[in-house]
Amino acid sequence: xxxxxxxxxxxxxxxxxxxxxxxxxxxxxxxxxxxxxxxxxxxxxxxxxxxxxxxxxxxxxxxxxxxxxxxxxxxxxxxxxxxxxxxxxxxxxxxxxxxxxxxxxxxxxxxxxxxxxxxxxx
Numbered sequence: 085x086x087x088x089x090x091x092x093x094x095x096x097x098x099x100x101x102x103x104x105x106x107x108x109x110x111x112x113x114x115x116x117x118x119x120x121x122x123x124x125x126x127x128x129x130x131x132x133x134x135x136x137x138x139x140x141x142x143x144x145x146x147x148x149x150x151x152x153x154x155x156x157x158x159x160x161x162x163x164x165x166x167x168x169x170x171x172x173x174x175x176x177x178x179x180x181x182x183x184x185x186x187x188x189x190x191x192x193x194x195x196x197x198x199x200x201x202x203x204x205x206x
Contacts, residue, residue, distance in 0.1 A: 130204075133178065133197035135170045141202040142167050148199045157200075160190055167205060 119125075129144050143166045146157060157163060161184055171189065172181040178194040 127201075128203065129201040131198055132168070132170075132180065132192070132200040132202050133194055135180075135197075135202060135204070137170050137173050140167055140169050140205040142205050143200050143202055145201045146199055147201060153196070153199060156196070160188070161185060162190075162192075162196075162200065168202070 127144055132141065132143075135141050143162060143164050145164055146154070162168075167185055169183040169186070170180060171183055174180070178197070180192045180194075180197050181189060182192060183189050
């Protein structure tokens with residue numbers, strides 16, 4: 085529906101919708117929204133599976149839009165903007181132990197970590 089609306093929208097309606105939504109720079113999964121010129125702001129992100137132990141990172145986007153994965157991520161508050169402390173990287177299977185938003189500690193499989201794009205915070 086959004087794709088159809090894009091081609092049938094006047095500039096004025098587009099501007100009002102953009103303002104109503106708070107001028108978002110990304111969609112709900114963290115993917116960048118092109119500006120009016122069709123340009124996409126580049127982000128220097130890496131996969132969570134490439135993160136280093138004892139670093140704090142921020143989730144920027146989710147690669148796989150699989151419903152089961154998205155439900156898992158939502159349930160555990162692993163959404164764009166969430167901060168994770170990478171506490172431990174398991175050498176055996178590359179699973180990660182992370183602390184989410186300075187609260188809950190979780191074990192994440194390599195599959196989950198491969199689908200989360202992050203930036204290093206500190």
